[in-house]
Amino acid sequence: MMSAPRTITLAFTGASGLPYGLRLLECLLAAEARVYLLYSPAAQVVARHELDLTLPTQPHAAASFFGERYAARPGQLTVFAREDWLAPIASGSNPSDAMAICPCSMGTVGALAAGLADNLIERAADVMLKERRPLVLVPRETPLSTIHLENLTKLSRAGAVILPPAPGFYGRPTTIDDLVDFIVARVLDQLGVAHSLGPRWGEARITPPTVERA
């Protein structure tokens, strides 16, 4: 059941598929969620390669950049540095309501499966698992090695939702945006955030306002 969006941690790591993460951020902000955003240096490299997009390194610059891009309310979006151990999400005493890592690299999958908690993305995810809060991973690699599969199985057993970016084609997608929205809709469902991204199986398209792309 969908509830009022609360605080969601969103991390981008260095797997291909940043368009999923950006669209997820846009939809979370449009849904009035409070968002804590984190991204890895490898995600910045991928952003340049995939989208010609330079993600600011400094957290306050990143918050301004994304806040303006997606018209966030003041205070709605906070960006934390890679080793900001004073961030609320670094502790089980103050976790967010749910977290997504989208896209999630196999490197981060391995680190999470090993419990490394060596940067704030890994630590925040580690906290979600130990506190039994929703953690959604959108892992991207193909093909998957046995190591990847074993790590993903371990994380699934620990409570994470493994949600590969594998869009269905039964909705007759015609654009890349349609494919992206298919996956983002499934992530939002897992986070308990209401959305109107495309019809659900067995239902006519319902009409809450769509989120236009920035």
Ligand SMILES: Cc1cc2nc3c(=O)[nH]c(=O)nc-3n(C[C@H](O)[C@H](O)[C@H](O)COP(=O)(O)O)c2cc1C
């Ligand atoms: C353009 C580009 C695409 C990449 N795509 C993937 C990918 O799809 N999956 C993956 O696991 N790693 C991918 N990598 C490699 C990761 O970025 C690399 O393993 C990095 O160490 C991950 O670090 P992070 O998990 O801290 O972001 C890619 C790297 C680049 C530069």
